[in-house]
Amino acid sequence: MGWSTEQDGAGTQGVQDAQEGSGAGAAGERGGEPARPPAALSPSRASDFMQCPLLYRFRVIDRLPEKPSPAATRGTVVHAVLERLFDAPAAARTAAGARAMVPGEWERLLAKRPELAELFADDPEGERLAAWLAEAEALVERWFSLEDPQRLEPADRELYVETELASGLRLRGFIDRVDVAPTGEVRIVDYKTGKAPRPEFAEGALFQMKFYALVVWRLRGVVPRRLQLVYLGSGEVRTYDPGEADLLAVERKLLALWEAIRLATETGDWRPRPTKLCGWCDHRAHCPEFGGTPPVYPLPVRAAGGASAGGSGVGSR
Template identity: 50%
Template sequence: MVSMVKLSPSRANDFQNCPLLFRFRTIDQLPEPLSIDAVRGTIVHTTLENLYDLPAIERQLPQAYELWREAFAEISQNDKYRELFDAIEDISVWSNESLFLLDKYFALEEPVLLEPTERESHIEFDLQDGFKIHGYVDRIDVAPSGEIRIVDYKTGKSPREGYEQKAFFQLRFYALIIWRTRNIVPRKLRLIYLGDGRILEDSPTENDLIATEKKIVAIWKAIEAAFDSKNFPPKKSKLCDWCAHQSLCPEFGGTPPPLPLP
C-alpha cells in the first residue's frame, strides 16, 4: 500500500521518466551529488524573490546585482557547497554568467510595474481519498479584475520546438490546484527562461485542467500499482546520462537495494 500521499510535479515527472528513479528519490531517498547549476538556480531564485521585497521604485538592475551578491555570500559560506565552489576554475567568470541571467530577466519583465500577490507559495489540494497534490509556486500575480497569472523562473534554456506543451505540465499542475482550491481558472501560465531570454505563455481552459487532473490520477494509480507489486522498473532514455544512480540500475549492470519496508 502506498505510504506516500503527496505528489508534486517533479515527482510525477520522475515516475513518467523512470519508475526506478522515482523509487530511488521518493522511497529510498538516496542522496544525489549537488550540482553547481542547481546552486546557480537557487541563488537566482532567491534574488528574484527578494527583489519584490523592495519598494517598486527600487527594483532596478543594480539592486538586483546587490541582492544576488548577498545570496551568493550566504550560500558560498555553507560547508555543504564549499567543494562545488572550490571546483570552479574562475569564480568571477561564473559570477558574471550568473549576473547575466538577471540582465535577461530585466529585459523580459519590468519589476517596477509588478506587484506579485504571492512568492514561493506552497499550495496543495486533496485530490481524492487522502491523495494530495502540492507544489511551490515561484510567483502568483493577481490582476485588479481577479485574473490570476502563475509565473515560474527557469535558469536554463527553453525547450526546443515541439516540446513546449510538455514544459507546461508543472504550471498546469499548479493551475489545477488553484482552480480546485480558489474556484478560478488561472488566466495565464508564464515560463520565464533566463538561459536564452524567452517567455512561453499558455492560457489554460477548464477542459485543459480536467485533462491534467485525469493525467495526474492515472500517474497516481500507476504508482499505487508499482507499490502493490513492489516493482519499479527502469526506463532507459537519454536522461540516463545525467542520472546519479547508474551503479544501482539494472540497465547498467547494477542491482537496486532491497525495497524499504513501509
C-alpha cells in the same frame, strides 16, 4: 490586462524541499526514520515517474543522495534574488541592484547547505566561482529585458500550495510567482534559468504549469487566466491560457499516474526506462540497466495472492 496588486511580502524558501514526495527518508536517512509510501505528488516527482519509475523510487522511497549540480544551484540563487527583489520599493528594483544581490544569496544558501561548497572545492583561486556568479548575475539582468519589476506587485512569491482531490490524491508544490489583476484574474509565473525548449519538447514545462493551475483552481475556485514561463537562458517568455477542459485532463492524468505509483509501491516493481537523460543520472551505480543493483526495498511487498510480505530485495523487475 494589468497585473498589479498588493503584495503580501512573504517569501518561502526551500522550493525543492516540498517537492520530494512523501517527506520521509528511507531507513538510515534522516536520523533513521523508516521509509514510508509516497503520500503526495508534486510536479517534479510526477515528472520523475514519467521519465523513469526507478528514478522516482530512488528519490522518493530510497532517498539516495545526489551530488549538487552547479546549474541547479545557480537556479536556486537566481530564484532567491528574483523573489527577494520585491521586498524593495518599486523604484529600487533595478538591474544593478539585483545583480549586487547575487553574491549575498549565494552566501545565504551556502550557510544553509554547507555541502554546496564541494562544487568549488577544486577552485582555490576562486576563478570558477567568480565565473559561476557572473553567469547568475547575467541571468538576473536578462530578466529585466523580459519583465519590469517596477510595474509589478506580486500577490505571492514562492507560494506553497497543497490540496487534496476528491479521490484523496494530495497535490503540492511551490509556485515562483502569482500575479492577480485588479479584475481578479490570476497569472502563474515560473522562472526557468535554462533555454526555452523546442516546441516538440515544451510539453514538460507546460505540464508543470497546468499542475499548478489545477491546484490553484481546486483551492480558490478560479481557473488561472494565464500561465507564463520566463526563460532567462534564452530571453524568452512563453504563455498559455488554460481552460477547465485542460485542467480536467491534467487531473485525469495525475490520477492515472498516482495509481501506477501506488501499484509500484505495493509490488516493489519499479522499472527503469532508459533514455538519453540516463547520462546525467546520479544513480547509475544502482540501476540494472548499467549493471547495478538497487538497494533492498524498504517497504512491505504485496505477494501474488494479495497478502503482504516483509521487506525484500525486490528492486526494479
